[in-house]
Amino acid sequence: MSATETRIPVTLIPGDGIGPECVTAARRIVEATGAPIDWEDAEAGAEVFKKGIASGVPQETMDSIARTRVALKGPLETPVGFGEKSANVTLRKLFETYANVRPVRELPGVVTPYSGRGVDLVMVRENVEDLYAGIEYMQTPSVAQALKLISVKGSEKISRFAFEYARSEGRTSVACATKANIMKFSEGTLKRVFERVAPDYPEIESWHVIVDNCAHQLVKRPEQFEVICTTNMNGDILSDLSSALVGGLGYAPSANIGNEVAIFEAVHGSAPKYAGKNVINPTAVILSSVLMLRYLGLFEEAASIEHAIFVTMESGVLTGDVLGYDRGTPTTEYTDSIIGNLGKRTEGWTIREVKPLELPVLSSAPDYVRPTSRNVVGLDVFVESPLTADELGASLTELAAGTRLELKMISSRGTKVYPPIGAMTETGDHFRCRFIIRENPGDLWDEDVHQLLARVSRRHMWMHIEKLQEFDGELGFTRDQGEN
Amino acid sequence: MSATETRIPVTLIPGDGIGPECVTAARRIVEATGAPIDWEDAEAGAEVFKKGIASGVPQETMDSIARTRVALKGPLETPVGFGEKSANVTLRKLFETYANVRPVRELPGVVTPYSGRGVDLVMVRENVEDLYAGIEYMQTPSVAQALKLISVKGSEKISRFAFEYARSEGRTSVACATKANIMKFSEGTLKRVFERVAPDYPEIESWHVIVDNCAHQLVKRPEQFEVICTTNMNGDILSDLSSALVGGLGYAPSANIGNEVAIFEAVHGSAPKYAGKNVINPTAVILSSVLMLRYLGLFEEAASIEHAIFVTMESGVLTGDVLGYDRGTPTTEYTDSIIGNLGKRTEGWTIREVKPLELPVLSSAPDYVRPTSRNVVGLDVFVESPLTADELGASLTELAAGTRLELKMISSRGTKVYPPIGAMTETGDHFRCRFIIRENPGDLWDEDVHQLLARVSRRHMWMHIEKLQEFDGELGFTRDQGEN
Numbered sequence: 001m002s003a004t005e006t007r008i009p010v011t012l013i014p015g016d017g018i019g020p021e022c023v024t025a026a027r028r029i030v031e032a033t034g035a036p037i038d039w040e041d042a043e044a045g046a047e048v049f050k051k052g053i054a055s056g057v058p059q060e061t062m063d064s065i066a067r068t069r070v071a072l073k074g075p076l077e078t079p080v081g082f083g084e085k086s087a088n089v090t091l092r093k094l095f096e097t098y099a100n101v102r103p104v105r106e107l108p109g110v111v112t113p114y115s116g117r118g119v120d121l122v123m124v125r126e127n128v129e130d131l132y133a134g135i136e137y138m139q140t141p142s143v144a145q146a147l148k149l150i151s152v153k154g155s156e157k158i159s160r161f162a163f164e165y166a167r168s169e170g171r172t173s174v175a176c177a178t179k180a181n182i183m184k185f186s187e188g189t190l191k192r193v194f195e196r197v198a199p200d201y202p203e204i205e206s207w208h209v210i211v212d213n214c215a216h217q218l219v220k221r222p223e224q225f226e227v228i229c230t231t232n233m234n235g236d237i238l239s240d241l242s243s244a245l246v247g248g249l250g251y252a253p254s255a256n257i258g259n260e261v262a263i264f265e266a267v268h269g270s271a272p273k274y275a276g277k278n279v280i281n282p283t284a285v286i287l288s289s290v291l292m293l294r295y296l297g298l299f300e301e302a303a304s305i306e307h308a309i310f311v312t313m314e315s316g317v318l319t320g321d322v323l324g325y326d327r328g329t330p331t332t333e334y335t336d337s338i339i340g341n342l343g344k345r346t347e348g349w350t351i352r353e354v355k356p357l358e359l360p361v362l363s364s365a366p367d368y369v370r371p372t373s374r375n376v377v378g379l380d381v382f383v384e385s386p387l388t389a390d391e392l393g394a395s396l397t398e399l400a401a402g403t404r405l406e407l408k409m410i411s412s413r414g415t416k417v418y419p420p421i422g423a424m425t426e427t428g429d430h431f432r433c434r435f436i437i438r439e440n441p442g443d444l445w446d447e448d449v450h451q452l453l454a455r456v457s458r459r460h461m462w463m464h465i466e467k468l469q470e471f472d473g474e475l476g477f478t479r480d481q482g483e484n
Numbered sequence: 485m486s487a488t489e490t491r492i493p494v495t496l497i498p499g500d501g502i503g504p505e506c507v508t509a510a511r512r513i514v515e516a517t518g519a520p521i522d523w524e525d526a527e528a529g530a531e532v533f534k535k536g537i538a539s540g541v542p543q544e545t546m547d548s549i550a551r552t553r554v555a556l557k558g559p560l561e562t563p564v565g566f567g568e569k570s571a572n573v574t575l576r577k578l579f580e581t582y583a584n585v586r587p588v589r590e591l592p593g594v595v596t597p598y599s600g601r602g603v604d605l606v607m608v609r610e611n612v613e614d615l616y617a618g619i620e621y622m623q624t625p626s627v628a629q630a631l632k633l634i635s636v637k638g639s640e641k642i643s644r645f646a647f648e649y650a651r652s653e654g655r656t657s658v659a660c661a662t663k664a665n666i667m668k669f670s671e672g673t674l675k676r677v678f679e680r681v682a683p684d685y686p687e688i689e690s691w692h693v694i695v696d697n698c699a700h701q702l703v704k705r706p707e708q709f710e711v712i713c714t715t716n717m718n719g720d721i722l723s724d725l726s727s728a729l730v731g732g733l734g735y736a737p738s739a740n741i742g743n744e745v746a747i748f749e750a751v752h753g754s755a756p757k758y759a760g761k762n763v764i765n766p767t768a769v770i771l772s773s774v775l776m777l778r779y780l781g782l783f784e785e786a787a788s789i790e791h792a793i794f795v796t797m798e799s800g801v802l803t804g805d806v807l808g809y810d811r812g813t814p815t816t817e818y819t820d821s822i823i824g825n826l827g828k829r830t831e832g833w834t835i836r837e838v839k840p841l842e843l844p845v846l847s848s849a850p851d852y853v854r855p856t857s858r859n860v861v862g863l864d865v866f867v868e869s870p871l872t873a874d875e876l877g878a879s880l881t882e883l884a885a886g887t888r889l890e891l892k893m894i895s896s897r898g899t900k901v902y903p904p905i906g907a908m909t910e911t912g913d914h915f916r917c918r919f920i921i922r923e924n925p926g927d928l929w930d931e932d933v934h935q936l937l938a939r940v941s942r943r944h945m946w947m948h949i950e951k952l953q954e955f956d957g958e959l960g961f962t963r964d965q966g967e968n
Contacts, residue, residue: 062906085965093899093965094907113597133898136669137950138960142636142853144669149897152626153912185620185628212724219703219728237721240696244703260908366913367870369626386851413633414617415577423578424744428637429850446941450934457930465949466621476622481569481577
């Protein structure tokens with residue numbers, strides 16, 4: 001492909017702080033390989049927030065990425081506090097880059113407690129669902145709620161992606177890390193879907209590991225992992241854990257890949273205190289550009305850069321983050337050195353032969369899972385109340401009299417407090433009140449729900465309602481601690 | 485206190501697999517110190533589940549703990565899959581042991597990549613709130629939702645506990661690890677409350693660290709931490725990560741402490757394949773019993789055991805998990821060795837002088853935070869639909885006509901999809917439809933809500949409702965990706 005005349009447009013976002021230096025280094029190296037890339041400069045991050053654009057990403061940048069379908073970017077600053085969304089997350093979500101890929105590999109000259117053990121794994125993290133959606137509500141003045149949403153389709157996409165990625169790099173195993181033992185529906189969805197699709201990749205060994213044990217194993221014996229597939233929030237923690245095994249964020253590239261668009265970026269921050277001093281380590285963005293070249297099918301150019309990085313580092317040319325800022329090679333000289341080593345091959349380290357990545361193709365039907373039967377069998381009404389559980393229970397029982405629903409129990413943060421079970425649960429002002437249908441089996445109509453709500457509203461403040469559903473005879477809700 | 489005649493009753497739960505061997509070792513050692521403990525044997529775990537008790541904890545065990553207020557326990561097995569709750573979680577929640585304490589300390593003879601760096605930290609994890617409540621709903625046949633609930637009161641209890649725990653051990657710093665940058669309400673609550681109470685502990689340095697960076701720093705430079713305060717799910721991962729820094733779960737004690745009850749346990753599993761072979765490492769339960777003795781005010785006995793463990797390990801007496809199962813000291817001999825070393829003092833290692841732990845006392849008022857003003861300004865209606873976002877938007881706009889609410893936007897997993905913003909968001913069958921009040925400023929009444937719901941019900945299936953509230957003029961809900 002490198003011989004073709006076709007030019008490939010790529011959106012280039014320098015970003016904040018040290019971003020421009022990192023991106024410039026990567027761009028110079030990519031250009032030195034002769035890769036047929038046309039860069040489109042675009043803006044995002046702190047300066048954009050300052051202009052009052054709450055997403056941190058201006059329309060021109062959105063348009064550029066929508067056109068080029070590929071972006072290479074530096075770190076973007078996100079104001080901490082209420083209000084603005086992370087610009088990084090904005091880009092991932094708006095372009096539906098559902099797969100976050102974080103390779104973690106031991107590198108020459110970067111000494112860590114794990115040096116010599118050959119750590120070489122890839123974290124594949126779901127990138128658009130889960131708690132990262134940031135859907136939150138103050139339920140009461142003192143109780144906050146975030147929604148963790150996990151879909152079967154999202155889980156199938158990321159599971160298949162992890163297997164396909166393993167295939168493209170010739171890797172032989174994929175582990176799935178979830179907290180399915182506690183969150184049987186949400187985290188459990190990824191576990192079940194992963195186990196369902198695994199047989200489609202018979203040459204790849206696969207297993208499930210509980211996410212806390214995965215963190216433990218990553219510290220204890222990271223060399224056991226090749227590819228780890230996980231949910232968004234847990235993957236965030238596991239990825240940053242893993243990057244520390246091999247020398248930190250200065251060497252941590254990443255790719256955000258979707259069906260339409262791919263965005264390549266370092267995972268480090270904008271480190272403003274080092275900006276403009278020609279001392280920073282640009283390797284993470286350079287390695288991200290290697291991932292980008294492979295995504296674009298430019299395998300020779302990618303391998304050439306990867307070899308040159310390893311040759312450079314083997315020769316002891318390293319930046320200040322590793323050697324100390326008084327002794328490190330300046331950013332521009334480090335870049336020059338990699339360019340000078342293009343065409344050389346590392347002897348001591350293996351550079352993978354990578355094949356094209358096949359993105360999974362799934363049905364675009366919105367009702368991806370279609371049950372043959374469904375019923376509404378009850379209602380959880382979340383109430384803010386200064387009453388005790390007993391008082392609230394008596395009141396709600398009375399209000400529900402004559403409706404098709406009856407109060408089954410009340411819980412506080414997942415533990416049953418009414419009828420009392422002799423527990424020492426401390427209650428606050430936030431109660432979940434579970435009503436079930438009186439006739440069993442039966443199905444609830446919205447009229448029944450409206451009637452009950454109107455009754456509850458007479459005396460109590462509710463702020464949140466969940467229907468209790470059954471799909472194909474399976475309960476679509478969990479029982480509480482203490483509920484039988 | 486050890487000289488007193490008062491006997492202290494403690495519930496003793498041997499648990500499953502290797503549990504009985506661990507608990508017997510701890511009991512023998514505690515008894516050898518002359519600590520005035522009366523043990524009450526009690527049952528929980530696999531055998532109890534098999535009897536059909538869905539909590540894994542029989543009433544007699546609940547009664548025993550409610551009486552003694554202190555338990556020492558071995559690991560309990562929890563069936564993986566749908567149905568049963570974790571028996572460990574049951575005990576924590578029913579007795580409101582809101583603080584999980586996990587000391588992580590380098591030990592003599594246990595070689596890890598971190599040996600010699602003096603890792604010595606304590607993880608303080610909120611233990612009864614957060615995703616661990618396991619409140620989940622299938623929103624549609626293919627979208628699962630878990631609720632992450634975090635309260636101001638729970639956050640204040642765990643924050644103050646972390647500072648008090650630091651004080652009791654003479655530690656000088658506490659870090660708070662959250663994901664407040666993404667979940668500004670839920671995770672943000674812990675961050676804000678932690679920062680609010682920190683000045684009450686002026687002799688202790690404190691700071692906030694983003695949880696993924698905390699994982700990174702724990703691998704890179706764990707010796708920087710003394711005490712880490714964090715939420716339940718993230719703390720689960722960070723705790724298991726940390727225990728691997730010092731040699732694994734065989735050496736990881738824990739305490740679950742509440743206002744009324746404290747439960748001390750190892751964090752390792754029941755390891756059935758090693759059960760009954762006299763080869764396992766009982767140190768985690770023994771160290772848990774040291775935490776228990778300190779909680780009971782038996783400081784001399786606790787220090788005596790801790791010294792004896794260190795002396796034993798310094799002398800090279802170690803179990804099979806460290807030396808290999810063919811060469812390790814058998815469990816009973818290891819225990820005998822520790823008993824034989826009671827009264828000796830380690831020279832090479834420091835044993836902390838611990839002072840009584842002061843549990844924070846908070847107001848028991850249910851309405852712990854009382855706003856001076858509050859308004860309901862809108863409604864999020866979660867709808868299952870095979871329509872496109874545009875079709876659904878048009879339909880809901882029409883249905884809301886003539887009500888006090890109007891459709892503001894529709895989002896899919898936190899990203900705005902209607903009115904369209906030019907994003908590539910893939911939608912499924914699950915939409916969140918945000919209605920806001922037409923008059924601004926205004927306040928919504930439940931009648932308005934009932935009217936809108938009745939209209940939506942005419943054409944669409946909804947399964948989840950959230951009121952959009954304002955407290956003291958602050959929005960009690962987050963904006964979506966792409967929403968302005």
